[in-house]
Amino acid sequence: MANIRKRNKHWQVRIQRKDGPQQSKTFTTYQEAKLWARKVEREYDLHINDLPPKTISLHEALNRYLKEVTPRKKRPEIETYRVRAWLKSNLSQKLITHIKTSDLVIWRNEMIKQNYQPNTIRLHLAVLSHLYSIAQCEWGFDHIKNPVHYLHTPKLPPARESRISDDDIQRLIENTDSPFLPNMIYFALHTGMRRSELTRLKWQNIDWDRSKIHLLETKNGEHRIIPLFNSIQKLLQQIPKIDRRVFPITEHAVTIAFRRSVIRSNLTNISFHTLRHEAISRFFEQGLSIPEVAMISGHKSWSMLRRYTHLQTITHLKHL
Numbered sequence: 001m002a003n004i005r006k007r008n009k010h011w012q013v014r015i016q017r018k019d020g021p022q023q024s025k026t027f028t029t030y031q032e033a034k035l036w037a038r039k040v041e042r043e044y045d046l047h048i049n050d051l052p053p054k055t056i057s058l059h060e061a062l063n064r065y066l067k068e069v070t071p072r073k074k075r076p077e078i079e080t081y082r083v084r085a086w087l088k089s090n091l092s093q094k095l096i097t098h099i100k101t102s103d104l105v106i107w108r109n110e111m112i113k114q115n116y117q118p119n120t121i122r123l124h125l126a127v128l129s130h131l132y133s134i135a136q137c138e139w140g141f142d143h144i145k146n147p148v149h150y151l152h153t154p155k156l157p158p159a160r161e162s163r164i165s166d167d168d169i170q171r172l173i174e175n176t177d178s179p180f181l182p183n184m185i186y187f188a189l190h191t192g193m194r195r196s197e198l199t200r201l202k203w204q205n206i207d208w209d210r211s212k213i214h215l216l217e218t219k220n221g222e223h224r225i226i227p228l229f230n231s232i233q234k235l236l237q238q239i240p241k242i243d244r245r246v247f248p249i250t251e252h253a254v255t256i257a258f259r260r261s262v263i264r265s266n267l268t269n270i271s272f273h274t275l276r277h278e279a280i281s282r283f284f285e286q287g288l289s290i291p292e293v294a295m296i297s298g299h300k301s302w303s304m305l306r307r308y309t310h311l312q313t314i315t316h317l318k319h320l
Contacts, residue, residue, distance in 0.1 A: 002037035004030070013037045015044075043140075058099060059092040064139075065131045074217075075196060081252050082127045096135065101150045104128075108151065117271075118154035125153060164278045168267060175264035178257040180249045183239055185275060187247075190231050192279035192297045194218075195254050195272050201246045206236065215298075224298045 003014045007026075011033035014024040023040055027033040066083050070076045086092060091103055104125070111121050129148035135141040169189065173182040184198055193201070197215055205214045211228040218224050239246060258272045276297075283293045293299075 002041060004033050004037060006030075015040050056096055057092065058094055058096050059087060061096050061131060061135060062087050062092060065134060069130075069134055075251075078196075078251055079127060082124050085124060086128060096132070096141070097144060099147050101147045104147055104151045108154070112154060118156050122153050122156075125151065163281065164270060164274055168265070168270070171265040171267065172258075172261045172270075176257055176261040178249075178253075178261075180247050181254065181257045181261065183235060184247055184249075184254065186235055187232065188272070188275035189279050189282070190229055190235075191226050192276050192283065193226070194276060195251055198247055199245070199249060199251050199254060202244050203241060203246060204244070206246075208233075218298055222298070224295075226296050 003016075005012055011027045011030050012024065013027070013033045013036060015037060025033075025036060027036065062083055066080065070079050070083060073079050089107065091099060091107060094103070108121060108125075111124075125148050129146055132144065132146035132148065136144055136146075169185060173185060176182065187193065187198060188195075191213070193215070197218060200217050201213070201215070205216065206212075206228065207214060208228070211233075213226040213228055213232075215224040215226065236246070242248065254272060262268075262270050280293060280297055283296065288296075
């Protein structure tokens with residue numbers, strides 16, 4: 001409970017509760033003192049002041065982040081996977097004030113040794129960096145340092161130059177146990193849709209009368225319309241409606257299934273995102289203009305679209 005008293009023409013607030021450390025502050029007016037007391041007591045009620053910085057571990061901070069911050073994210077299921085990966089690391093037992101950049105250097109090098117992709121490492125570090133930012137801005141850890149800021153992250157590889165062939169596609173489909181992956185591969189090749197967009201696609205997003213697919217949740221946050229090509233119509237008609245989603249599977253499950261298929265097919269340097277590269281290249285080779293391809297893919301500039309485009313001089317590719 002807050003104790004407010006006037007002392008030497010100033011108002012002094014003292015807050016002492018069993019569920020947190022004692023706090024006190026002096027103000028020039030009673031109204032300021034009352035507002036601050038109300039704010040601090042509300043923080044106690046929300047458990048913001050439960051653990052002072054010197055006692056909280058990364059494990060405790062991650063659990064709090066998972067509870068308070070992750071649900072607000074656009075793709076909480078993906079971030080949950082990355083937070084849980086940090087929870088399993090040896091660093092999670094250390095106090096967040098004791099974790100140094102040198103600790104993250106060891107973690108980064110170990111991830112590289114285990115053949116994790118540079119972008120995967122960067123995304124995991126982004127979660128940890130955001131946790132420290134939240135701790136500074138919202139949890140009262142004002143003087144804590146973010147060890148990620150001083151870390152050299154792995155360099156991203158250059159844009160993919162090689163293409164994925166129809167034979168490669170067939171091998172991937174033949175070497176998967178997933179009941180959803182074959183159709184998702186074909187769907188991605190004919191629409192250029194991202195993995196996240198495919199896993200969120202609902203039957204109600206498909207407009208059969210106008211031959212369009214309405215994507216309401218995309219990476220850049222804007223709606224997008226994709227033409228319902230004949231090849232996609234035939235594919236959709238073969239997919240059983242067992243769920244409100246066309247592909248009732250998680251993004252992480254798609255990644256795992258695709259990675260296993262790549263290994264079994266003896267292929268390299270291929271991810272599910274490679275299908276998006278291939279689809280965009282094929283759109284151009286089939287005669288679509290830059291605005292038409294950008295409308296389908298959702299890119300806002302030619303500079304971004306060009307990274308995904310690897311045209312070939314051959315003309316034997318199939319038509320839409």
